[in-house]
Amino acid sequence: MIVNLEKFVTEERVQWEKLEAILNKLAADHWYALTLEEARELERLYQRASADLARLATFSAEPEARHYLEGLVARGYAEVHGGKSESTRFRPWTWLAQTLPQTFRRRAKAFTFSLMVTMIGVIFGGLAVAFDQEAKEVIMPFGHLLGDPSERVAKEEAADAGQLDGRKASFSGELMTHNTKVTLTAASLGMSWGVGTLVIIFYNGVILGAVAVDYVLAGEIVFLLGWLLPHGIIEIPAILVGGQAGFVLAGALLGRGQNLRMAGRLRAVMPDVVTLCFGAAVMLVWAGIVEAFLSQYHEPVIPYWVKIAFGVIEGAGLLWYLRRAGRKTETTEARA
Amino acid sequence: MSAMAKNAGMGNAMAAAKGAERTHRFHVRTPEGVAFSYRLASPVLRLAALMVDWMTVTAAWMILATIIGLLSIVSRDIAGMVMAISYFLLSQGYRIAAEWLWRGQTIGKKVMRLRVVDERGLRLTFAQIALRNLLRAVDGLPFAYLVGGLAALFSRKAQRLGDLAAGTLVVWEPVEATPDLSTLQTGKYNSLRGHLPVVARLRQSVTPGEARAAWQALARRDTFEDAARVKLFAELAEHFRGITPMPPEAAEGVSDEQFVRNVVEVLYLERK
Numbered sequence: 105m106i107v108n109l110e111k112f113v114t115e116e117r118v119q120w121e122k123l124e125a126i127l128n129k130l131a132a133d134h135w136y137a138l139t140l141e142e143a144r145e146l147e148r149l150y151q152r153a154s155a156d157l158a159r160l161a162t163f164s165a166e167p168e169a170r171h172y173l174e175g176l177v178a179r180g181y182a183e184v185h186g187g188k189s190e191s192t193r194f195r196p197w198t199w200l201a202q203t204l205p206q207t208f209r210r211r212a213k214a215f216t217f218s219l220m221v222t223m224i225g226v227i228f229g230g231l232a233v234a235f236d237q238e239a240k241e242v243i244m245p246f247g248h249l250l251g252d253p254s255e256r257v258a259k260e261e262a263a264d265a266g267q268l269d270g271r272k273a274s275f276s277g278e279l280m281t282h283n284t285k286v287t288l289t290a291a292s293l294g295m296s297w298g299v300g301t302l303v304i305i306f307y308n309g310v311i312l313g314a315v316a317v318d319y320v321l322a323g324e325i326v327f328l329l330g331w332l333l334p335h336g337i338i339e340i341p342a343i344l345v346g347g348q349a350g351f352v353l354a355g356a357l358l359g360r361g362q363n364l365r366m367a368g369r370l371r372a373v374m375p376d377v378v379t380l381c382f383g384a385a386v387m388l389v390w391a392g393i394v395e396a397f398l399s400q401y402h403e404p405v406i407p408y409w410v411k412i413a414f415g416v417i418e419g420a421g422l423l424w425y426l427r428r429a430g431r432k433t434e435t436t437e438a439r440a
Numbered sequence: 441m442s443a444m445a446k447n448a449g450m451g452n453a454m455a456a457a458k459g460a461e462r463t464h465r466f467h468v469r470t471p472e473g474v475a476f477s478y479r480l481a482s483p484v485l486r487l488a489a490l491m492v493d494w495m496t497v498t499a500a501w502m503i504l505a506t507i508i509g510l511l512s513i514v515s516r517d518i519a520g521m522v523m524a525i526s527y528f529l530l531s532q533g534y535r536i537a538a539e540w541l542w543r544g545q546t547i548g549k550k551v552m553r554l555r556v557v558d559e560r561g562l563r564l565t566f567a568q569i570a571l572r573n574l575l576r577a578v579d580g581l582p583f584a585y586l587v588g589g590l591a592a593l594f595s596r597k598a599q600r601l602g603d604l605a606a607g608t609l610v611v612w613e614p615v616e617a618t619p620d621l622s623t624l625q626t627g628k629y630n631s632l633r634g635h636l637p638v639v640a641r642l643r644q645s646v647t648p649g650e651a652r653a654a655w656q657a658l659a660r661r662d663t664f665e666d667a668a669r670v671k672l673f674a675e676l677a678e679h680f681r682g683i684t685p686m687p688p689e690a691a692e693g694v695s696d697e698q699f700v701r702n703v704v705e706v707l708y709l710e711r712k
Contacts, residue, residue, distance in 0.1 A: 131543055154474040161475075170648065174476040175613075178561055181470050186563035194566075274520025281528040285577070292578035295601045300578070353605065367559070371607050375567040381574055 113169055116156050120176055123149035127179045135193050150180035199379075200386070202430035207379040208345070209426070209434075211352050218305055218347035222340075225309020230317035232310070243314045253322035260327075260402045276396030283339060283388045287346030291353070291381050298354025305347040312340070330408035333415025335395035341422060342387035349380035394418075466597055466609060468561035476561070478611035480598045481554045483589060486610055490585070492548030497534055501527060532573075539569045553614055559597065559607045568606040575602035630702045631690050639706045641684035651707050654680070654700050661697070673697040
């Protein structure tokens with residue numbers, strides 16, 4: 105018990121203010137790294153403030169000092185027990201070259217599941233259109249896809265090369281933001297135990313299958329490849345990565361075969377989910393640019409083989425990136 | 441009313457107050473054995489902060505759109521692209537950036553004195569801030585944050601889905617008003633002064649909430665009706681007298697209101 109509260113508060117306040125000064129310094133700069141001396145001082149002051157709070161807690165009439173000290177101990181606790189803080193600055197290149205592909209591979213099962221759901225959707229959509237052309241009206245989200253593919257191809261090929269002139273960039277911006285929103289929603293819906301993610305990914309597959317079969321049946325395979333490959337080869341995997349993030353989240357919620365509690369499971373997958381979401385967004389930025397500036401131009405403006413070759417190269421690059429990038433550091437970390 | 445019933449009534453009131461306090465607080469016990477608590481933010485405060493943030497984004501966008509609009513002098517197309525991307529980044533990234541830079545606060549949260557904290561009391565990570573904001577996409581469904589609102593309503597820690605996934609809480613950090621000690625009319629004879637064991641026991645046993653309630657009762661005494669005032673101070677005095685045995689000269693012959701005044705004085709002022 106404190107015998108002389110006034111004396112106690114007056115004496116200790118000096119130490120509390122020192123602790124507050126260190127905490128303020130850390131709050132002002134996220135990447136501030138304490139020196140060894142400062143870290144020791146922080147721990148000493150935090151321990152002392154904790155002890156003071158325990159002693160002050162026996163007193164009723166010092167709510168202000170107590171609240172002040174509680175706040176200080178809470179902040180000190182966060183710094184002292186916070187574990188490895190993000191003291192190193194974010195390095196975009198390291199994130200792109202190592203973190204993202206490594207995370208993708210670490211969560212490969214969720215991606216495979218996302219791919220399987222899409223493929224089932226593709227088969228469903230393809231069969232629906234193959235056996236019932238009227239299904240297009242229900243499945244297709246965009247009006248321009250409802251008509252006859254051959255008529256559209258003829259129209260597109262006869263169109264003036266400058267049909268998108270003056271709005272290529274803004275069209276690209278709209279595509280990027282719209283696709284990113286949809287993908288992030290698919291990822292977020294992992295919190296519905298994956299049901300929402302499953303629905304979005306499946307429906308995406310249904311549309312893809314319906315469009316593909318519709319153009320294949322009309323004999324417009326080359327146009328289809330030239331139109332979809334340049335941007336689709338990145339856009340579709342990006343949506344799958346969004347689905348992957350959603351399924352990782354759902355897996356943590358379900359917790360099958362895991363001993364951790366739900367909060368612990370969610371905490372464990374959190375960095376990976378965020379990395380996958382941002383990764384999908386980056387991929388969609390690229391896809392948006394390609395779709396607006398390349399995909400919408402057809403023969404005779406751009407030969408189909410050029411577009412298809414571009415798509416194939418992109419696809420090979422993406423495959424290499426996701427499978428191989430960051431392997432070296434991954435192996436080194438695993439050994440360590 | 442019998443003394444027992446009065447005590448029961450006072451006890452019930454105190455217990456209800458404590459119960460309510462427990463419901464809206466989240467306690468963290470450190471490895472040092474020290475406990476601190478967070479006051480969980482109410483849905484109304486969170487909604488108000490959301491509105492302030494929405495107004496902030498709208499205002500910022502009006503300014504930004506005007507500036508970007510100047511780009512259309514060079515190219516309307518480029519201006520259109522920058523507009524689309526900028527609005528997306530502003531609307532989606534504002535909260536992430538603000539909560540990261542200002543340790544869990546946006547402008548709306550600053551105004552409403554709210555803060556995002558880690559549910560274990562640890563330092564917030566960027567992943568936590570990003571995830572809780574990315575998941576607004578699902579919390580906002582189907583409209584007006586219905587999913588998030590319902591999740592927070594049924595959650596023990598008032599967490600929307602984004603908070604649940606990120607392991608975060610939104611807490612309220614009110615500024616505690618310093619008691620205006622001049623209302624206590626000090627300087628008069630205090631029957632408790634000189635009885636150090638009684639004073640010590642009172643200081644040890646009376647909770648901050650009880651002390652503040654007694655001080656508030658004194659500060660607002662003139663706003664009560666006579667009968668209500670007499671009843672209130674009788675209940676408070678009864679409660680404080682029941683805390684520790686008192687020598688007769690400390691409690692007898694002193695009106696209930698004066699006794700409460702004496703208790704508050706020794707709690708708040710004796711150390712001065």
